[in-house]
Amino acid sequence: MKNVQKNKIKDIFLNYGVILILYFVVQLFLKSGSVSSLMKGLLVPLCIYSILAISLNLVVGISGELSLGHAGFMCVGAFFSASCSMLLKGSSLPPMLIFFIALCIGAISAGFFGFLIGIPVLRLKGDYLAIVTLAFGEIIKNIINALYFGVDKNGWHFSLKDGTAVALGEGGKWIIKGAQGITGTPKYSNFTVGIILLLLSMLFIQHFIHSRTGRAVMAIRDNRIAAESIALPASKLKLLCFTISAAIAGIAGVLYAHNLSSLQALPKNFGYNQSIMILVFVVLGGIGNMRGSILAAVVLTLLPELLRSLNDYRMLIYAVVLIVMMLFTSAPGFIAFRENILHRLFRKEVNA
Amino acid sequence: MSFISYLLNGISLGSVYAIIALGYTMVYGIAKMLNFAHGDILMVGGYAAFLAFNQMGLGIPLSILFSMAICTALGVLVERVAYKPLRSANSLAVLITAIGVSYLLQNLALLLFGANPKSFQSFVKLPALKLAGGQLVISGETMVTILVGILVAVVLLLFIHKTRAGQAMLAVSEDKGAATLMGVNVNGTIALTFAIGSALASVAGILLCSAYPTLTPTTGAMPGIKAFVAAVLGGIGSIPGAFIGGILLGVLENLSKAYISSKLSDAIVFSVLIIVLLIKPSGILGKKIMEKV
Numbered sequence: 001m002k003n004v005q006k007n008k009i010k011d012i013f014l015n016y017g018v019i020l021i022l023y024f025v026v027q028l029f030l031k032s033g034s035v036s037s038l039m040k041g042l043l044v045p046l047c048i049y050s051i052l053a054i055s056l057n058l059v060v061g062i063s064g065e066l067s068l069g070h071a072g073f074m075c076v077g078a079f080f081s082a083s084c085s086m087l088l089k090g091s092s093l094p095p096m097l098i099f100f101i102a103l104c105i106g107a108i109s110a111g112f113f114g115f116l117i118g119i120p121v122l123r124l125k126g127d128y129l130a131i132v133t134l135a136f137g138e139i140i141k142n143i144i145n146a147l148y149f150g151v152d153k154n155g156w157h158f159s160l161k162d163g164t165a166v167a168l169g170e171g172g173k174w175i176i177k178g179a180q181g182i183t184g185t186p187k188y189s190n191f192t193v194g195i196i197l198l199l200l201s202m203l204f205i206q207h208f209i210h211s212r213t214g215r216a217v218m219a220i221r222d223n224r225i226a227a228e229s230i231a232l233p234a235s236k237l238k239l240l241c242f243t244i245s246a247a248i249a250g251i252a253g254v255l256y257a258h259n260l261s262s263l264q265a266l267p268k269n270f271g272y273n274q275s276i277m278i279l280v281f282v283v284l285g286g287i288g289n290m291r292g293s294i295l296a297a298v299v300l301t302l303l304p305e306l307l308r309s310l311n312d313y314r315m316l317i318y319a320v321v322l323i324v325m326m327l328f329t330s331a332p333g334f335i336a337f338r339e340n341i342l343h344r345l346f347r348k349e350v351n352a
Numbered sequence: 353m354s355f356i357s358y359l360l361n362g363i364s365l366g367s368v369y370a371i372i373a374l375g376y377t378m379v380y381g382i383a384k385m386l387n388f389a390h391g392d393i394l395m396v397g398g399y400a401a402f403l404a405f406n407q408m409g410l411g412i413p414l415s416i417l418f419s420m421a422i423c424t425a426l427g428v429l430v431e432r433v434a435y436k437p438l439r440s441a442n443s444l445a446v447l448i449t450a451i452g453v454s455y456l457l458q459n460l461a462l463l464l465f466g467a468n469p470k471s472f473q474s475f476v477k478l479p480a481l482k483l484a485g486g487q488l489v490i491s492g493e494t495m496v497t498i499l500v501g502i503l504v505a506v507v508l509l510l511f512i513h514k515t516r517a518g519q520a521m522l523a524v525s526e527d528k529g530a531a532t533l534m535g536v537n538v539n540g541t542i543a544l545t546f547a548i549g550s551a552l553a554s555v556a557g558i559l560l561c562s563a564y565p566t567l568t569p570t571t572g573a574m575p576g577i578k579a580f581v582a583a584v585l586g587g588i589g590s591i592p593g594a595f596i597g598g599i600l601l602g603v604l605e606n607l608s609k610a611y612i613s614s615k616l617s618d619a620i621v622f623s624v625l626i627i628v629l630l631i632k633p634s635g636i637l638g639k640k641i642m643e644k645v
Contacts, residue, residue, distance in 0.1 A: 135581065138622050146613065315459040316463060322448070331441060
């Protein structure tokens with residue numbers, strides 16, 4: 001009994017304590033002014049990618065489905081929340097309240113899209129699910145790139161064709177201007193907000209996993225037919241998991257949108273490449289392991305920046321590191337080799 | 353008249369997708385993996401042909417052969433080094449490794465050739481065909497691409513159904529263990545599949561660059577994804593399916609660009625994919641697999 005309690009405390013410390021300690025260490029460094037501006041610019045993205053990684057891990061690790069469209073949900077969260085804070089920017093509300101409203105809007109909209117997409121998609125399996133989620137991510141990016149949204153005295157105006165189709169009246173302003181996206185979003189995100197949101201997401205996900213529902217989801221992942229035979233509603237639970245994951249990705253999108261003053265739906269930030277990047281964090285960190293996801297997200301985000309002095313070679317090295325790490329952690333030959341070495345070392349210790 | 357010309361251009365683009373998708377689908381059928389680096393092999397094929405033709409001064413046939421040889425060697429090498437050790441590993445690990453290979457090839461090309469686009473000289477020297485009193489112009493590239501597409505599909509089907517090596521491929525894709533027991537060289541067959549798929553990617557690369565003559569390190573990325581979609585649309589693992597899926601995708605993309613919206617064409621193409629998969633979850637010609645307890 002005592003041991004269980006001890007493990008629980010250790011778990012809580014590893015989940016939240018390490019993040020908090022790192023946060024205070026970084027704050028100390030920031031106060032002493034020994035952090036370069038490049039690293040300062042990376043602090044919020046680190047939180048964003050960590051949140052994205054743990055949210056995708058909920059789908060990949062806990063419910064066992066492959067999703068390649070996670071950047072799409074981030075995109076939805078980013079654009080809905082940024083539109084919201086653009087609309088409220090001139091009002092008398094305090095900035096923190098605006099951000100809170102935008103955060104709720106971002107999470108709810110992304111969750112809603114996750115729900116809508118999840119209904120048909122979760123009927124498919126494996127690689128088919130992967131390609132359909134990839135397609136959804138591309139569709140969302142494509143539509144936002146073609147969307148014009150302006151507001152004037154007469155209300156809101158939308159067009160999917162071009163800017164001139166939206167005849168804005170006097171005093172009207174653009175919210176989303178096609179491929180130019182949103183410009184002039186207020187900067188509400190900072191490192192503290194990012195860490196708070198990361199901790200809250202982590203708390204929520206950990207509680208979800210260990211709840212009755214979470215265990216049911218894992219049972220369905222391990223054997224769907226067996227789980228259904230004890231009356232677990234498999235489709236409903238998978239959909240719930242997918243929706244929660246999308247909503248948390250939306251929160252990361254809110255952070256992203258309020259970190260920069262202009263927001264565009266480029267292939268670089270919301271395309272399938274980004275979704276794949278998030279999947280890489282999850283797989284490299286260990287499928288189903290939330291702490292591993294955060295660690296992988298931090299390491300892989302910092303790696304290209306730390307290699308910046310190598311200029312052109314940095315992405316090359318990144319690719320090689322990725323392949324070698326995958327081979328080292330997953331190839332049966334390498335695993336046997338590793339265990340052989342560990343075994344020998346261990347044996348020597350016993351002999352000595 | 354303009355409709356026919358859009359349609360033909362669509363079929364031509366679709367033939368390129370189909371040739372890439374054939375490579376995807378063969379590799380998937382045998383190795384059960386999504387080879388995300390396939391699109392980048394296409395890009396390497398484009399650069400190899402460009403180098404052979406512009407720098408080394410080889411003729412067109414020799415340049416095509418050179419490009420195919422480079423891609424074949426590259427495909428087999430990648431399979432040996434990166435995919436073979438992971439053959440019995442988790443499918444996600446293989447997927448991530450393939451993504452790593454894709455990054456590697458793109459960044460190697462970026463280092464060797466720079467980010468500036470190279471202008472690719474068309475390998476097709478046929479004059480454009482003028483029909484209906486000059487109202488309908490069909491470019492040489494369009495005709496050649498469509499013909500090559502059909503030729504590749506027919507030859508591939510004959511190869512698989514009429515030769516020993518092709519039968520071995522079918523056997524390996526059906527059941528690896530049983531194929532080994534029957535004396536099929538599984539490793540050799542998988543290597544052969546990668547070789548054929550990569551050679552096809554090189555052909556697709558040359559055709560694509562002849563029709564759209566800019567060559568950059570990311571040239572292969574979007575066609576690769578589209579071909580992947582085409583392969584899934586037709587039913588992944590099925591060769592006629594990949595061909596039909598590719599043509600369908602190209603026609604849809606070109607027609608929606610012409611008649612609905614040029615900006616939304618990708619969204620329309622992907623929506624059609626989703627609708628098809630919802631009605632027929634294993635693609636147009638895919639096999640339905642029953643799950644047992």
